[in-house]
Amino acid sequence: MSEYKFINREISWLQFNERVLREADDDSVPLLEKLKFLAIFSSNLDEFFMIRVAGLYDQVEAKYDIKDVSGYTPKELLAKISDTAHRLVKDQQKIFRKVIKECARHHIVIQPEIDGELSDIVESIFNDEIQPLISPVTLSAANPFPFIYNLRQCIFVKLEKGGETHYSIIIIPENLQRVFKIRLHRTYCVTSEEIIARCLPQVYPGYKVMDSYTLRLTRNADLTVDEDEAEDLLKIIEKKLSSRKKGNVVRVELDKTAPDEVLKFLQERIGFDNEDVYIVDKPLDLTFLFSLTDGNPELMYPEHKPFVPYGLTADENIFERLKERDYVFYRPYHDFGFNSALIRRASVDEQVLAVKMTLYRANRGSSIVESLAEAARRGKQICVVIELKARFDEERNVGWAKKLEEAGCIVTYGIPGLKIHSKNLQIIRKEPQGIVRYSYLSTGNFNEATAKIYTDIDYITADEAVGHECANLFNMLMGYTDYADWNRISVAPTGLKAKLISLINYEIENALAGKKAEMLIKINSLIDKELIMKLHDASRAGVKIEMIIRGICGITAGVKGLTENIRIRSIIGRFLEHPRIILFHHGGKKRLFISTADWMERNMHSRVEQLFEITDKNAKEFMMTILSSNLKDNTKAWVMEGEAYRKLKPAESEEPHNTQEFFIGKQIGH
Incomplete structure (x- = not known):
């Protein structure tokens, strides 16, 4: 094991989030899109602390001090994360200050000086919309320090009355509008905490307001469910959701105007270590920048209008069209609205007898869920496998489960101990020649919102062999049957990893025999130790390996005698690269697969995932176009060194190639 070089998962993730941050400092990115990347960086970091850092603290508390494969104990890794995260937050602050100066030149003023006419408007907003909602707690023997929920902004206030110092805290309501846009000769963007701080004398009549400081806590928000003790998974998930806001503190953000005495006071009452403290400029929590990215299309990426390829329309003839050939959709360049319309068509088509579907994440107001409910009300057999443990979507999925059950759908929650991450839909239709199964396999969720910003592959086929295997997958998910006779589909945790290893071994054998051997792997994360070591074996055997890995990467490229045949790149752009596409040269036969699984232990061993082989010639050629375009990208790609x-x-001799812009401008699938 010592000869292998692993990159730590958490450090690699922070590198990925740094690449996201750098988009906000890229001159080619439109101004308001830069605000969006600053917000994404903040949102990503929130989740990282709530889940990954929180888990490390749990290990330290349990006195677990064994080094991981990258050579860190949990305590050592927390120190490394703290150093890196503090540096990145400082970089974010610097970029933010640069971007808001640029915004001001376009008459968008963030953090304005509140005076003149603006002062009167701000005071009116405070009186009408904010003051009725806030509940200050002035600390005393009768009013102890209140509990501050996860990610809740607070204002800590220092007061003076009768020569005595008092402290008070205002926990800003979760449902209070975070930013107010005031349009005068410019657009002024003022946060709710700025307005409250401005109007504190009205909050504390009889006191002298000495100063105020903004505070935000991040808590452990991991949701652990012991399914063996859960007789009703739906009920236990509902109970667990409330505990997410009350976990231990893992990060404290405090504005830099706060003196040491305030930090010490808070430390004594909340309980946190110095390395957990992030002293930053106001405003804290830049996720509010998401709300500032509308109304100025000239400062955004040009509007992207996805289209339905192949001339398809979800009309009464759609099922005849789907029998003619296999169809590949590449969202968001292709319109996911067709997929929603297909399900809607199936819900009202008299010949459709049943619909089966996995549901991992769905958007609010999902028309797909509405269509499934309507189909059930029309008497069709609707079976939905809902993953209640999809992180941060648990509450929404509980709601969908109840709605679908009330409509008459058969709703199940998968297999105990495994997350259902495969993305499948099957429409069963009675036609003159008999039952036809239309199968839909995807790398992405049935989410109409994220389908506009994530790149993913949807594959639709009426191939009966694929339909048979998809049916077996649903039988496994809904009836816990262990069906092992797979051909086009491989399923984790039973056979997917073994399939990948077998395919890699075939390339190794060819390389050792002096034959051409290549792999091209596009995934989001690579951290599985066994697969990394198998890639090491392949590289040493002479297999040429190109990898496009957006996020976490545990392997080091270009190490002599180990990974010198491996090249790794990451693409960060307008859309979030999400499909998993794997191509093996396979002695010239070129076997190509799409998958829901990243190459991580959890995906291989703790989730139901799918790997699907695409054999259709046209579909394979299209998928290889996607891969070759990714490899040509020289504007949004980062290479590992x-x-x-x-x-x-x-280079001076090269044409710029942005793979996402290439597909926006290319009417693929006509």
Whole structure:
């Protein structure tokens, strides 16, 4: 094991989030899109602390001090994370200050000086919309320090009355509008905490307001469910959701105007270590920048209008069209609205007898869920496997489960101990020649909102062999039957990893025999130790390996005698790269697969995932176009050098190639 070089998962993730942050400092990115990348960086970091850092603290508390494969104990890793995260937050603050100066030149003023006419408007907003909602707690023997929920902004106030110092805290309501846009000769963007701080004398009549400081806590928000003790998974998930806001503190954000005495006071009452403290400029929590990215289309990416390829329409003839050939959809360039319309068509088509579907994440107001409910009310057999443990979507999925059950759908929750991450839909239709099964396999969720910003592959086929295997997958998910006779589909945790290893071994054998051997792997994360070591074996055997890994990457490229045949790149752009596509040269036969699984232990062993082989000639050619375009990208791609990444720039002799812009401008699928 010692000869293998692994990159730590958490450090690699922070490198990925740094690449996201750098988009906010890229001159080619439109101004308001830069605000969006700053917000994404903040949102990503929130989840990282709530889940990954929280888990490390749990290990330290349990006195677990064994080094991981990258050589860190949990305590050592927390120190490394703290150093890296503090540096990145400082970088974010610097970029934010640069971007808001640029915004001001376009008459969008963030953090304005509140005076003149603006002062009167701010005071009116406070009186009408904010003051009725806030409940200050002035600390005393009768009013102890209140509990501060996860990610809740607070204002800590220092007061003076009768020569005595008092402290008070205002926990800003979760449902209070975070930012108010005031349009005068410019657009002024004022946060709710700025307005409250401005109007504190009205909150504390009889006191002298000495100063105020903004505070935000991040808590352990991991949701652990012991399914063996859960007689009703739906009920236990509902109970567990309330505990998410009350976990231990893992990060404290405090504005830099706060003196040491305030930090010490808070430390004594809340309980946190110095390395957990992030002293930052106001405003804290830049996720509010998401709300500032509308109304100025000239400062955004040009509007992207997805289209339905192949001339398809979800009309009464759609099922005849789907029998003609296999169809590949590449969202968001292709319109996911067709997929929603297909399900809607199936819900009202008299010849459709049943619909089966996995549901991992769905958007609010999902028309797909509405269509399934309507189909059940029309007497069709609707079977939905809902993953209640999809992180941060648990509450929404509980609601969908209840809605679908009330409509008459058969709703199940998968297999105890495993998350259902496969993305499948099957429409069963009675036709003159008999029962026809239309199968839909995807790398992405049935989520109409994220389908506009994630790149993913949807594959639709009426191939009976695929329909048979999809039916077996649903039988496994809904009836816990262990069906092992797979051909086109491989399923985790039973056979997917073994299939990948077998395919890699075939390339190794060819390389050792002096034959051409290549792999092209596009995934989101690579951290599975066994697969990494198998890639090491392949590289040493002479297999040429191109990898496009957006996020976490545990392997180091270009190490002599170990990974010198491996090249790794990451693409960060307008859309979030999400499909998993794997191509093996396979002695010239070129076997191509799409998958829901990243190459991580959890995906291989703790989830139901699918790997699907695409055999249709046209579909394979299209998928290889996607891969080759990814490899040509020289504007949004980062290449790994050692354990670090370098942003690519077109050489003087090269044409710039942005793979996402390429597909926006290419009417693929006509």
